[in-house]
Amino acid sequence: MRRFWTALALAGLGATTACTSPSAPAHAGGPSGRASAASSSAAARAPATPTARTRPGASRAASAIPAPPPPPPAPRVTVTRTRTADGSVVTVAVIQGHVTYVLHNGSQDPGLAAGRVRAGPVVAGAERTRLLAAFNGGFKLSAGVGGYEQEGHLVSPLRPGLASLVIDRSGQARIGVWGHGVPAPGEAVYSVRQNLPPLVMNGRPTAAAADSGLWGATLGGGEYVARSALGQNASGDLLYAASMSATPADLALALARDGARIAMELDINPEWVQLDIASHPGGPLRAAVRGQFRPADQFLAGWTRDFIAVLVPPAPPAPVPLPHRPPP
Secondary structure (H helix, E strand, O other), X not given: OHHHHHHHHHOOOOOOOOOOOOOOOOOOOOHHHHHHHHHXXXXXXXXXXXXXXXXXXXXXXXXXOOOOOOOOOOOEEEEEEEEOOOOOEEEEEEEEOOOEEEEEOEOOEEOOOXXXXXXXXXXXXXXXXXXXXXXXXXXXXXXXXXXXXXXOEEEEOOOOOOEEEEEEOOOOEEEEEEOEEEOOOOOOEEEEEEOOOEEEEOOEEOHHHHOHHHOOOOHHHOOOEEEEEEEEEOOOOEEEEEEEEEOHHHHHHHHHHOOEEEEEEEEEOOOOOOEEEEOOOOOOEEEOOOOOOOOOOHHHHOOOEOEEXXXXXXXXXXXXXXXXXXXX
16 A cells, blocks of 8 residues: 555656739829829719729628637547557557547446446447447456546545546546546536546656556566556547556556557456447447457446446437428
């Protein structure tokens, strides 16, 4: 436990003209001067060419109307893979566009929210038709490395200083350090998933990321095991990173290279690391982490652990046709 709180200190939480032709000179008193005067007089007597009338100030008013904002990018998940210096292959998925996030309660963990929350261990119904991706949550709550709140129901106390995925009532998500700017005053917090101190802060891996012993017990005690993490870039996009054999530093480096400003570790070990994505909302899911243990439809069949679903906005209602009225 002393090493864990040392990690918190190391994480660095204290330290966001149109051109015109020149007119010919007029010479006063000479013949050309009289000709110029005569021409001017004739021009004055000539009928004026009709021109369109413009309401005074119309151009100013038109220029004051701001251009409409560009449409948001279509929701998508872009998956890339990178090989780190130690040979680990890390999958990084960047989630972009107008999407919403839903924290789901696992049937066993946390489990305590069963019956009190809507998002349970299965993605089904209308949510299934909007599903773009889904990924694993954090450690078991019994590990004591973070709190859990879902849909306003506090299941495990939220702890200051820990990395936290915060989802508001509109489904927007952000990652921050609880008690250090998160939650913001008046923020409509709906769900929170905490897990350990930050893995990346201010765009750089934290000092603690280099010590694999601070990031959970592994199968066989090895340093290179299945691991996952979640980051957020300056645009607000979430980035999921995972590998079936990597160190915490590998994930931190991969996320920082892809633009993550902050990141948190999620679950570890082969049984629990999982990312499934669809080529279009509601389409068939495919496993996105090379070598992941669980099938791609696990979250559709039901899962024992908490996870996060990524949804596109619901389709707008179809227009109601007006009744046909025969001509009189």
